[in-house]
Amino acid sequence: MSSQPAPRAPQGERRRRDAERTKAEILDVAQAEFARHGYAGARIDEIAALMRTTKRMIYYYFGGKEQLYLAVLEKVYTEVRAAEAAIDVEHLAPVAAIRTLAELTFDHHDAHRDFIKIVSIENIHHAEHLRKSQALVDLGVPVIDLIERILAAGRERGEFGTGADAVDVHMMISSLCFFRIANQHTFGVLFDRDLAAPEHRDRLRTMVGDMVVGYLTAADPARTDPTVGR
Amino acid sequence: MSSQPAPRAPQGERRRRDAERTKAEILDVAQAEFARHGYAGARIDEIAALMRTTKRMIYYYFGGKEQLYLAVLEKVYTEVRAAEAAIDVEHLAPVAAIRTLAELTFDHHDAHRDFIKIVSIENIHHAEHLRKSQALVDLGVPVIDLIERILAAGRERGEFGTGADAVDVHMMISSLCFFRIANQHTFGVLFDRDLAAPEHRDRLRTMVGDMVVGYLTAADPARTDPTVGR
Amino acid sequence: MSSQPAPRAPQGERRRRDAERTKAEILDVAQAEFARHGYAGARIDEIAALMRTTKRMIYYYFGGKEQLYLAVLEKVYTEVRAAEAAIDVEHLAPVAAIRTLAELTFDHHDAHRDFIKIVSIENIHHAEHLRKSQALVDLGVPVIDLIERILAAGRERGEFGTGADAVDVHMMISSLCFFRIANQHTFGVLFDRDLAAPEHRDRLRTMVGDMVVGYLTAADPARTDPTVGR
Amino acid sequence: MSSQPAPRAPQGERRRRDAERTKAEILDVAQAEFARHGYAGARIDEIAALMRTTKRMIYYYFGGKEQLYLAVLEKVYTEVRAAEAAIDVEHLAPVAAIRTLAELTFDHHDAHRDFIKIVSIENIHHAEHLRKSQALVDLGVPVIDLIERILAAGRERGEFGTGADAVDVHMMISSLCFFRIANQHTFGVLFDRDLAAPEHRDRLRTMVGDMVVGYLTAADPARTDPTVGR
DNA sequence: CATGAATGAGGGTTCATTCAT
DNA sequence: AATGAATGAACCCTCATTCAT
Known part of the structure; x- marks a missing residue:
């Protein structure tokens, strides 16, 4: 300068x-x-x-190329971890906490599209590079602990059912947020809807929150029997 | 001659x-x-x-390479469309129908892993090849019509809420089924859980059905306010 | 039919x-x-x-490719020989005969552009294919005999000088007619003149005749000394 | 730095x-x-x-191959232009000047056989590469100016006729010099004469000079009527 | 710390040609 | 006599990478 x-x-x-x-x-x-x-x-x-x-x-x-890719991988994951660490929902009631977590995750995926593509690429290669980075594996996944604490609080209050597993809940939230960005192009071509467009964002964010909360607060999850009515 | x-x-x-x-x-x-x-x-x-x-x-x-890739793309998509066309849930009651559709989608993703990888790859390339294949774009997406009929029946019976959109519901189902296979490798490394393993399959399949049904049958989707409890 | x-x-x-x-x-x-x-x-x-x-x-x-090329070579040369055989200038006076021969050669080159390109191509390959075709070599070159007869008649009449050689004269005529077609493209780009255009044809045809006749009828060809005037 | x-x-x-x-x-x-x-x-x-x-x-x-070819094209043309620029005949009387120019051109073609082949090749391809090289097109063709000055001087002295055009004269000289080298192989096979052989060089060089001088100094170029004598 | 020159290995593609009937 | 399917051999080109200073 x-x-x-x-x-x-x-x-x-x-x-x-x-x-x-x-x-x-x-x-x-x-x-x-x-x-x-x-x-x-x-x-x-x-x-x-x-x-x-x-x-x-x-x-x-x-x-070399592989080491450069690995450095990129560590960079984008580290940035994500930093963002996750900044999430503070523990002062919220369990229902609000889990909804907020889902919606922040939604916004975070929306804002970090390169990260999502890199994760997709890494999965195509069976996570072989991620596996090599002890740094990333060691970074741990505090989000699971966070969800576990929210679930425990919810169960204690009687607001959540008893069957939910923290990793499952995380997968569920991730699925809903990840797909919208990762698969936007094929989805857009086939269904003529731009999932990543701002006009759909608020509705879909709310939908994700609704689904997660709905799932956790349901009295009896598996309430329907697919054979009924045949 | x-x-x-x-x-x-x-x-x-x-x-x-x-x-x-x-x-x-x-x-x-x-x-x-x-x-x-x-x-x-x-x-x-x-x-x-x-x-x-x-x-x-x-x-x-x-x-050439690109045309070969395009042929593969058309092949895997055509196979998926054929499987979708074989789905017959219209004789079921709406709730059972949508759950069955979700679970069949789940199983179908589980069984066609190459398809899922090809779709991921295609998204990395912004669906540029899929876009070229008028055959695929024209194949249409009968699944949306199917969902619309199920939703209409459910609303008529008073079993579903009124806000749900068929494309959104399809995205929701796809997200939950796609992520589990597509992201199994990074998820497995980071959370030490093999999402694609048979031991998790039944639980996750039910979970997907529960979420979709729960979302559609909820009296008031956006029942929670994230600001409550702050 | x-x-x-x-x-x-x-x-x-x-x-x-x-x-x-x-x-x-x-x-x-x-x-x-x-x-x-x-x-x-x-x-x-x-x-x-x-x-x-x-x-x-x-x-x-x-x-095969080479035999096909050879067949093309024989075809275009045979057509040229047939056209040459049809030339009848022996009833003309020597000066008119040689001019007519030059002008017919000029028109013939103008009309058979593929032949000219094939000859150029063959020269790039050192005439290796032409050499193989005994048929073409044996076709002989009656044009040389024709020129010799014209030259003899001209010398006898005292209209032509004594030094001219029939093969040289043929080369001279061919040069002037061949270049105009063969090199039209580079010449056109560099000198901004389309040698093959109809608007230049008559003038150039006459010029070729003039040059040949002028050369043969000159009293003393090498009349100038390049060192004079220095 | x-x-x-x-x-x-x-x-x-x-x-x-x-x-x-x-x-x-x-x-x-x-x-x-x-x-x-x-x-x-x-x-x-x-x-x-x-x-x-x-x-x-x-x-x-x-x-790549095409760029390499283009570089070769520019190289051979640039060398030719340099040689042309070295020609100094303006101190000579017009007749001697034009003869010297013709003879130097003759020697130059004799000495640069690759150039002649490259020009032939370029013409087979319709000068498509030459056309692309603005550098070559811009190099200009000073030889035309030179010929024009010689012709003007000759006309002024009354040694040259009035009809000659500089580009035509250049074409004429080029034709006679180019053909002898470019078409030596087919000509050699068909007429059993090696035009490029040293034993013919001096005679042909003189002949080229004679023809050009003869053409320019002729009192009345189109002195013969092809129909006379029929 | 920094860099222009150089490169081995392989990638996609195209060619003239022949096989099998 | 005629032909659709198949192919071996090369060709142009590109990539990640290293050398030499």
């Missing part, structure tokens, strides 16, 4: 900061490229072309 | 049948390859190596 | 005639394809696609 | 020189290959095999 180096900062410090900024820029461009074209379809040349540094720097800082 | 068509017909017929079989075999292998590695990651050489014919035949029959 | 086979012609006869017609059609299409794209650039598939028969027939009748 | 540019400059300089040499070497080999086999018949593999570098470098430096 400044043409005159700040006198207090030693040269090495500035160098390191430049390096960090370069790395961050590479990661940003790489994230977009991988999200857009998949792992095999992403091009190192293309990433380099979209930056101020050269292709050589990518190898210098990251070592 | 030929003065003696009779003796040549059986030979030509056999030839044609062999050709059809070869094409079908290529498609099967290509489906697996694309599903496993994505569009860019799939290798024409690999597909050929897994068969009795040579790489050259792929170009002879399909013209 | 007729839907009813002539009763007097036996089946085999008709078959043979169809075969001849098919061969001739292949040759016509092949001539255009080779002239347009060169030997290596010509495509057997393209030739087949432009006909009513299949690619297989090309191999059936001609054996 | 670099704090120590001095010690690196020579290295970079040497590198760049090597790169230039490599590019030049590729161009030389490519020129021979294209001239020998035409555009479609030329093989990138063959070009690479004839050099110290690999096929990959051709793409690194030129981008």
